[in-house]
Amino acid sequence: MSDRHQRTIAFTLNGRRVRASVATHETILEVLQRDFGLFGARESCGQGLCGCCTVLVDGTAVSGCLYLAAFVDDADIVTVEGLSRGAELHPIQRAFVEKTGFQCGFCTPGVILMTKELLGRYPHPTDEEIRHYLSGNLCRCAAYPDIIEAVKRAAELMDPATLTNPGPRRHGDTET
Amino acid sequence: MNRFELVEPATLDEAVALLDPDDSAVRAVAGATALILMMKARLFRPSRLVSLRRLQGTLRGVHDEPAGGLRIGALTTLTDLERSDRVRAAAPVVSRALRTLSNVRVRNVATLGGHLAHGDPHMDLPPILMTLGARVRVVSRRGDRWIEMQDLVRGYYVTSIANDELIADVHLPAQPADAHTWYEKFTALSADDWPTVGVAVWYRTGAGRITDARLAVGAATERPMRLAAAEASLIGAAADPASFARAADAAADAIEPLADIRGSAAYKREMVRVHVRRALDKGR
Numbered sequence: 001m002s003d004r005h006q007r008t009i010a011f012t013l014n015g016r017r018v019r020a021s022v023a024t025h026e027t028i029l030e031v032l033q034r035d036f037g038l039f040g041a042r043e044s045c046g047q048g049l050c051g052c053c054t055v056l057v058d059g060t061a062v063s064g065c066l067y068l069a070a071f072v073d074d075a076d077i078v079t080v081e082g083l084s085r086g087a088e089l090h091p092i093q094r095a096f097v098e099k100t101g102f103q104c105g106f107c108t109p110g111v112i113l114m115t116k117e118l119l120g121r122y123p124h125p126t127d128e129e130i131r132h133y134l135s136g137n138l139c140r141c142a143a144y145p146d147i148i149e150a151v152k153r154a155a156e157l158m159d160p161a162t163l164t165n166p167g168p169r170r171h172g173d174t175e176t
Numbered sequence: 177m178n179r180f181e182l183v184e185p186a187t188l189d190e191a192v193a194l195l196d197p198d199d200s201a202v203r204a205v206a207g208a209t210a211l212i213l214m215m216k217a218r219l220f221r222p223s224r225l226v227s228l229r230r231l232q233g234t235l236r237g238v239h240d241e242p243a244g245g246l247r248i249g250a251l252t253t254l255t256d257l258e259r260s261d262r263v264r265a266a267a268p269v270v271s272r273a274l275r276t277l278s279n280v281r282v283r284n285v286a287t288l289g290g291h292l293a294h295g296d297p298h299m300d301l302p303p304i305l306m307t308l309g310a311r312v313r314v315v316s317r318r319g320d321r322w323i324e325m326q327d328l329v330r331g332y333y334v335t336s337i338a339n340d341e342l343i344a345d346v347h348l349p350a351q352p353a354d355a356h357t358w359y360e361k362f363t364a365l366s367a368d369d370w371p372t373v374g375v376a377v378w379y380r381t382g383a384g385r386i387t388d389a390r391l392a393v394g395a396a397t398e399r400p401m402r403l404a405a406a407e408a409s410l411i412g413a414a415a416d417p418a419s420f421a422r423a424a425d426a427a428a429d430a431i432e433p434l435a436d437i438r439g440s441a442a443y444k445r446e447m448v449r450v451h452v453r454r455a456l457d458k459g460r
């Protein structure tokens with residue numbers, strides 16, 4: 001294997017600077033799984049249609065199965081594993097648990113990352129905006145109504161000003 | 177996917193110098209969304225890919241042209257295009273079509289240049305850009321030249337862009353205030369699926385009559401194309417259901433439909449008939 005086909009890339013992965021040696025034809029999805037043991041982004045259709053392999057590149061959602069690893073050199077990559085802070089789930093993750101926005105959970109990492117991009121752009125999305133953003137995230141269990149409720153709940157949890165129901169108490173919360 | 181050399185030039189001059197006029201296994205890559213699918217399916221086995229991503233500074237963005245109209249850089253993503261206020265003001269038909277073109281993730285990465293150079297007859301934007309009178313500027317070591325949008329795609333995955341040429345930008349002329357435009361995308365599976373049939377229309381009216389008309393179909397024939405007979409049937413006619421039905425028949429008669437997994441040739445012909453009528457009507 002000549003080095004024309006191989007290169008070392010450096011990028012930020014879930015907040016940590018990392019390096020990887022990748023073949024030019026490998027996708028970021030393959031590298032996340034092989035070199036970093038991250039399986040939250042997983043291949044399902046392999047054609048950019050289903051959303052299960054979603055990762056954020058510089059804050060933008062992409063299909064990991066259609067994104068060359070060589071293109072993430074210098075980029076900031078976030079996978080679903082990078083959302084929680086230790087044991088504390090990200091508000092979007094809490095909302096999905098609270099509203100049971102899933103059944104089997106296979107598509108959930110992709111749906112959650114897509115929701116992250118959506119709420120970054122539209123903090124209070126309409127149903128239409130939610131459907132528009134998530135139209136490329138297929139849920140074979142068809143948990144769609146619960147997913148939409150979960151996205152709305154996530155929008156509330158991420159904006160304390162609109163929070164009417166703070167939700168179940170979490171581990172570590174203090175009694176007031 | 178096979179192994180290939182990946183080069184990432186920093187300037188357009190370097191990029192065109194890395195292409196090879198005689199070797200189609202050397203190709204440009206922009207977002208790679210279409211190329212990766214072709215490589216996974218082993219329909220394309222590159223020896224070298226010339227990545228354009230380091231040229232984003234010069235070839236990305238939507239700009240006003242001094243003489244009117246817009247210049248859109250080839251590396252502008254479909255998401256940038258979808259969100260561009262300039263595009264929405266100049267050609268809302270484009271902004272609207274982008275909302276169901278693939279999905280957010282693909283649009284975040286896919287570029288206008290890659291969309292146009294791919295040559296797949298099922299793409300949504302080529303028929304629309306044909307009716308808007310868009311032109312594409314391609315560059316090579318030999319200089320630049322213009323290609324009218326309607327001459328860009330020559331056959332099934334065949335374009336008039338040479339091996340050593342790159343699309344630099346797309347020019348969208350200013351549209352007359354009385355232009356009626358519409359793109360009717362008919363999908364047989366999900367709403368944002370590839371079109372089974374796409375119909376773009378553009379026409380002008382004066383004193384209740386159609387004074388000028390352009391009509392193009394995508395996804396139904398071996399390449400996106402304007403349909404001269406349907407256009408001619410509209411000129412001088414009233415903008416009413418009877419004229420629209422006549423144009424729809426002319427369109428359905430003119431095409432040689434190509435079957436695919438979304439419909440047989442006979443079905444596509446009927447869907448062209450239905451959607452030409454609807455597009456003309458909705459453009460009103």
Ligand SMILES: Cc1cc2nc3c(=O)[nH]c(=O)nc-3n(C[C@H](O)[C@H](O)[C@H](O)COP(=O)(O)OP(=O)(O)OC[C@H]3O[C@@H](n4cnc5c(N)ncnc54)[C@H](O)[C@@H]3O)c2cc1C
Binds near residue numbers: 049294300
């Ligand atoms: C899941 C999915 C769904 C899709 N659905 C739709 C749909 O509904 N409607 C639709 O219209 N399209 C659809 N597409 C296609 C999509 O529009 C194209 O994949 C995309 O526009 C290609 O752009 P790219 O930048 O990724 O091109 P690339 O994959 O990088 O390149 C594509 C081709 O263009 C060439 N190229 C790239 N840039 C240039 C340039 N500047 N000059 C010359 N040649 C160049 C490459 O050499 C290659 O031949 C879909 C794609 C996917 C993956």
